[in-house]
Amino acid sequence: MPVGDIVLTGLMAVLLVGIVGLLTLVENWRSYTPLAGGGAVTGDETAVINREKPAGIIRWLTTVDHKDIGLLYGLYAIIAFAVGGIMAMLIRIQLIVPGGAILGTNAYNSILTSHGITMLFLFGTPIIAAFANYFILLLIGADDMAFPRINAIAFWLLPPAALLIWAGFFLAPMTENMIEPARTAWTMYTPLSVEQTNPGVDLMLLGLHLSGVAATMGAINFIATIFTERDGEVNWANLDIFSWTVLTQSALILFSFPLLGSAIVMLLLDRNLSTTFFAVEGGGPLLWQHLFWFFGHPEVYILVLPPMGLVSLILPKFSGRKLFGFKFVVYSTLAIGVLSFGVWAHHMFSTGMDPRLRASFMAVSIAISIPSAVKTFNWITTMWNGRLRLTTPMLFCIGFVSNFIIGGVTGVFLASIPVNLILHDTYYVVGHFHYIVMGALGFGAFAGIYYWFPVFTGRMYQRTLGKAHFWLSMVGTNITFFAMLALGYLGMPRRYATYEFDGAIAPLTQVATFHQLATVGAVILLVGQLIFVWNIVQSWLEGPKVEDGDPWNLERDGMLDREFQWFDEQLEAESPEKDPSLLADGGQDEGQSALVDDDEPTEEVGLDRPCRPLAQAQDAER
Numbered sequence: 001m002p003v004g005d006i007v008l009t010g011l012m013a014v015l016l017v018g019i020v021g022l023l024t025l026v027e028n029w030r031s032y033t034p035l036a037g038g039g040a041v042t043g044d045e046t047a048v049i050n051r052e053k054p055a056g057i058i059r060w061l062t063t064v065d066h067k068d069i070g071l072l073y074g075l076y077a078i079i080a081f082a083v084g085g086i087m088a089m090l091i092r093i094q095l096i097v098p099g100g101a102i103l104g105t106n107a108y109n110s111i112l113t114s115h116g117i118t119m120l121f122l123f124g125t126p127i128i129a130a131f132a133n134y135f136i137l138l139l140i141g142a143d144d145m146a147f148p149r150i151n152a153i154a155f156w157l158l159p160p161a162a163l164l165i166w167a168g169f170f171l172a173p174m175t176e177n178m179i180e181p182a183r184t185a186w187t188m189y190t191p192l193s194v195e196q197t198n199p200g201v202d203l204m205l206l207g208l209h210l211s212g213v214a215a216t217m218g219a220i221n222f223i224a225t226i227f228t229e230r231d232g233e234v235n236w237a238n239l240d241i242f243s244w245t246v247l248t249q250s251a252l253i254l255f256s257f258p259l260l261g262s263a264i265v266m267l268l269l270d271r272n273l274s275t276t277f278f279a280v281e282g283g284g285p286l287l288w289q290h291l292f293w294f295f296g297h298p299e300v301y302i303l304v305l306p307p308m309g310l311v312s313l314i315l316p317k318f319s320g321r322k323l324f325g326f327k328f329v330v331y332s333t334l335a336i337g338v339l340s341f342g343v344w345a346h347h348m349f350s351t352g353m354d355p356r357l358r359a360s361f362m363a364v365s366i367a368i369s370i371p372s373a374v375k376t377f378n379w380i381t382t383m384w385n386g387r388l389r390l391t392t393p394m395l396f397c398i399g400f401v402s403n404f405i406i407g408g409v410t411g412v413f414l415a416s417i418p419v420n421l422i423l424h425d426t427y428y429v430v431g432h433f434h435y436i437v438m439g440a441l442g443f444g445a446f447a448g449i450y451y452w453f454p455v456f457t458g459r460m461y462q463r464t465l466g467k468a469h470f471w472l473s474m475v476g477t478n479i480t481f482f483a484m485l486a487l488g489y490l491g492m493p494r495r496y497a498t499y500e501f502d503g504a505i506a507p508l509t510q511v512a513t514f515h516q517l518a519t520v521g522a523v524i525l526l527v528g529q530l531i532f533v534w535n536i537v538q539s540w541l542e543g544p545k546v547e548d549g550d551p552w553n554l555e556r557d558g559m560l561d562r563e564f565q566w567f568d569e570q571l572e573a574e575s576p577e578k579d580p581s582l583l584a585d586g587g588q589d590e591g592q593s594a595l596v597d598d599d600e601p602t603e604e605v606g607l608d609r610p611c612r613p614l615a616q617a618q619d620a621e622r
Contacts, residue, residue, distance in 0.1 A: 063152065064152045065144070066144055069152055070130050070134030070135070071130070073126045073129045073130035073155055074126075074127065074134075076122075077127035078533075080118055080123040080126065080162065081123045082533075083166075084118035084123055085529060087111045087118065089526055090102070090103065091108070091115065092518060092523075093519065094497065095519065096516055098500045098508060104497075105498075106183060110180065110183050112185065113184055113185050114165065114169070114181060117165055119437065121165075121208060122161070122165070122211065124437065124441055125211075127445045128307075128445075129154075129155075129215075129218055131445075131448050131452075132222060134456060135242070135455075135563050136225070136242065138562055138566050139240045139242065139243055139562050143229070144229075145222075145225050145229070146224035146225040147220075151218065153217065154214045154215075154218040157210050160207075161210035167204070168182060168198070168203065168204070171200070179200050180200045181204075182198065182203075184204075189292075190267070190270075190278040190285045190288040191279070193267060193271075194270050201271070202271060202272070205267060205268055208260075208264060209261050209265070216257045216258060218253075219257075220254065222246055222250040223247065223250045223254070240561065241309050241312040241323065241326065241329060242306070242312070242313045244330050245306045245312075246305075246306050248305055248333050248336070249302050252337055252340060255341070256294070256298040259291060259295050260292070260295040262291070263288065263292060263295070266278070289348055290348075294344045297343050300340075301337065303436075303441050304441055305333060306444075307440055307443070308440075308444070310444045310445075311397045311444055311447065312379070314447050315383065315394065315397040316382050317451075317557075318390075318393065319382050319388055319394075320386050320557050321386050322382075322559070323382055328378060329374070329375055329378050332371035332374040332375050339371070342364040343361060343364050343415075344361075345357065345358070346365040346414070346415055349417050350420070350421055350424045350425075359417070362417050366415050372404075380401070383398075391450075391463075391552070392450045392466035392467055393451035394447075396443045396444070396446045396447035396470055400439070400440055400443040400447065402439075402474075403436075403438075403439025403440055403477060404439065407435030407436040407440060408436075410485065411436070425494060425495075426487070426491060426492060427492045428488020430488070431482065431483075431484030438481070439478075439481065442473070443473070446469070446473070446532070449536070453536075454546040457540045458546055459540060459543035460539065462543070465535040468531055469529075469531045472525070473525060473532075476521045476524035476527075477521070477525060478521070479520060480518045481521075484514075486514050487514045487518075490506035491506055492506070547571065548571075549565070549571050550564055552564075
């Protein structure tokens with residue numbers, strides 16, 4: 001490394017240490033009041049006088065309110081989802097013809113690498129943090145996070161992380177291709193990631209490291225908050241299932257992300273200081289795979305456990321009955337958390353490891369499907385003989401269960417050594433993984449957004465557009481990724497920019513047909529997400545205001561959770577005294593929901609309306 005770079009790096013390190021030291025001196029890290037909003041300490045140092053939040057951009061730049069930070073996480077995640085989705089569409093358009101439609105090989109590899117990293121690290125983890133920040137504290141009755149300022153810092157580390165990860169795309173035109181996007185694939189396997197001299201790889205690794213630091217800070221905060229900030233009435237026996245899954249996820253982050261950070265530092269040292277951590281004469285290239293997948297497979301459960309919690313929380317609400325086997329769902333969550341650290345080497349069955357070691361990893365990989373199956377059967381049993389209301393959140397929960405079954409069963413096949421050796425590094429792996437990441441994580445996130453939309457906006461979304469979003473997403477997801485499963489059975493390797501090798505794997509026309517089918521499904525999926533963005537933005541700005549703290553009529557079944565009770569209190573605090581003259585003019589009284597539309601039947605089954613109680617429905621049938 002040149003002397004100038006070493007000096008610059010040292011100066012930046014000194015500057016960062018100085019900033020941290022200064023902030024430590026002037027800030028009370030456990031205070032709830034942002035610096036710009038002002039906070040006066042009187043007497044006891046922990047007694048803080050909260051003042052009104054500043055207006056405009058200053059509020060969002062200085063806020064430590066968990067609800068504001070949750071909204072910032074959500075906006076960030078949706079932007080990352082849009083960027084990653086555009087990259088995915090470029091990949092699918094490229095593969096619509098065997099020779100590649102629009103991209104060169106280098107551009108394809110760059111977009112492929114950034115798509116995976118964007119969706120996993122910049123969308124998957126932040127969208128979960130958005131729900132957790134906003135709603136866990138409402139569910140457990142806490143005032144704020146255990147460390148509100150650290151919570152804010154954890155978020156503000158993410159925008160620079162994204163800029164570093166995407167830096168190659170911005171800098172390539174400005175530096176005349178001296179700095180290009182990374183082309184290592186999202187797994188960054190050595191020796192490829194060591195031998196690429198492109199500085200864009202270093203920037204991407206630094207961005208990943210920064211996102212890992214942010215995730216670790218957030219995980220520590222969630223663990224401390226759930227353990228120490230719960231309301232006195234909330235104990236471990238009645239802690240909600242979403243909080244259980246986030247607590248387990250935070251523990252996984254705490255044990256896995258630091259390992260990824262250590263591996264990234266070693267990779268940076270190999271690239272820039274000629275160390276030999278992953279060189280053949282040193283630790284060997286397989287050392288990277290062991291370190292990466294020890295993080296990488298728990299990362300799958302880091303992404304999918306909280307959506308499981310969302311489904312376990314939301315699905316019973318629209319089934320008219322409590323979650324079946326609540327304790328077993330909690331136990332299965334904890335079991336997944338423990339077992340997830342014993343399955344990483346099933347990604348490495350084809351590397352030539354000791355057969356006895358492979359057999360042990362195969363056994364644990366198959367065993368981890370048992371707690372996942374427990375959850376699935378509990379969700380199905382909860383719906384069995386229930387009073388189902390096919391609202392948009394419920395549809396996405398059902399879609400989650402359906403996609404998770406397909407993703408889980410295909411995963412069991414890949415956990416079997418003989419099958420894995422045949423399907424390894426084919427599109428079968430891509431299809432399986434995307435059924436989990438998009439079909440489960442994505443659908444769980446959409447269910448949460450629609451379910452809590454009235455709480456964080458005070459308005460209701462357009463129900464017809466919400467259902468259109470679900471059906472287009474469901475159809476598009478299954479067409480796209482089922483076609484990839486078929487491509488895997490044909491032997492199509494993944495990460496290829498072209499596939500002009502007729503006869504080597506399967507008839508070229510057959511392979512091209514499934515690629516085109518996957519592209520058609522991706523277009524359908526894209527249309528669904530455009531509808532989603534329009535629905536969310538338009539409804540947030542102009543949707544009908546919610547005047548009832550129980551917009552889903554959950555109290556009828558005794559399933560009104562704390563966040564809606566809090567929401568109802570907010571509505572009562574904000575609403576003026578009722579004017580009797582309004583009722584004389586046809587206004588609504590206190591018992592009437594603001595969501596009732598006189599132009600639509602309120603008893604229509606399948607709409608986002610409360611269905612009639614079962615006894616009334618039976619009387620009507622008689």
